[in-house]
Amino acid sequence: MNRIAAFVLFLFVTGLSAQSSGDEIFRHPLEAKNMNVFRMICSGLAGYPFIKGNFEQEKFINRQDRHLKSSGNFIIAAGLGMVWDTERPFPSTLVLGKDYLIQSRPGGQKTVLGARGNDTFIRLAEVINTVFLGNAQGLLDNFDVYFTGSSAAWELGLSPRNKTIGSFAEKIIMKGDAAIKFIQIFEQGGDTIKYILNNHSYPAELTIHERTLFSLP
Numbered sequence: 001m002n003r004i005a006a007f008v009l010f011l012f013v014t015g016l017s018a019q020s021s022g023d024e025i026f027r028h029p030l031e032a033k034n035m036n037v038f039r040m041i042c043s044g045l046a047g048y049p050f051i052k053g054n055f056e057q058e059k060f061i062n063r064q065d066r067h068l069k070s071s072g073n074f075i076i077a078a079g080l081g082m083v084w085d086t087e088r089p090f091p092s093t094l095v096l097g098k099d100y101l102i103q104s105r106p107g108g109q110k111t112v113l114g115a116r117g118n119d120t121f122i123r124l125a126e127v128i129n130t131v132f133l134g135n136a137q138g139l140l141d142n143f144d145v146y147f148t149g150s151s152a153a154w155e156l157g158l159s160p161r162n163k164t165i166g167s168f169a170e171k172i173i174m175k176g177d178a179a180i181k182f183i184q185i186f187e188q189g190g191d192t193i194k195y196i197l198n199n200h201s202y203p204a205e206l207t208i209h210e211r212t213l214f215s216l217p
Contacts, residue, residue: 045134
C-alpha cells in the first residue's frame with residue numbers, strides 16, 4: 001500500500017518552496033458569499049473532456065533535506081484517468097485509471113497495480129479526478145474548503161476530512177485561473193510535493209496512441 005500511495009501522491013503538486021508560509025489561505029474558509037464563485041470556477045475546470053500540458057515537479061524530502069525534480073507532459077481524460085509522461089531526469093510513464101495504475105519504463109517494462117480490495121487507493125484516485133475535473137461537490141464532501149479570489153486568479157486550500165486521505169496529506173493548496181496552474185501537498189511526515197502545470201491545451205479527442213496508454217497490458 002505504501003508503494004501505491006507514493007505513486008499517487010507523486011502525481012499531485014506545484015510550486016511554493018517547502019518552507020513557504022502556505023497557511024494564509026487556511027484563514028479564509030469557504031463561505032456562502034463566495035460559494036457561487038467557487039462553483040463557477042469548478043464548473044469551468046470541468047468544461048473540457050481532455051486536458052494536456054507540461055509539468056514541473058519537485059518533491060522535498062524533509063528527513064534528508066533533499067529536493068527531487070522532474071518534468072514532462074500530462075494528459076487528463078474525463079472518464080479514463082491521467083497520464084504523467086516524465087521526460088527528465090529519467091523517462092517513465094505513469095497511467096492512473098479509475099481502478100488501476102500502470103508504470104512504464106524504457107524498454108517496454110510495465111508494472112500494473114490494481115485497486116481490488118484496496119479502499120485507500122480507490123479514494124486517492126477519486127480525489128485526483130475530483131481535483132483536476134473540478135468536481136465541486138466531491139471537494140466539499142472530502143475536504144474542509146478554504147477559498148479566495150475570482151475566476152481571473154484564485155487560491156484554494158483543502159484540509160482532508162476523509163481519514164484515508166488525511167493519513168497521507170495534511171493539507172493541499174491549489175492556485176489557478178481558467179486552469180489549475182499550481183498544486184502543493186503537505187504530507188504528514190513533513191515532506192511536500194509540488195507541481196507547476198503550464199501550456200494547457202484542450203483537444204476534442206485523444207490520439208489513438210494516447211488512448212492506448214489507458215489500456216491494461
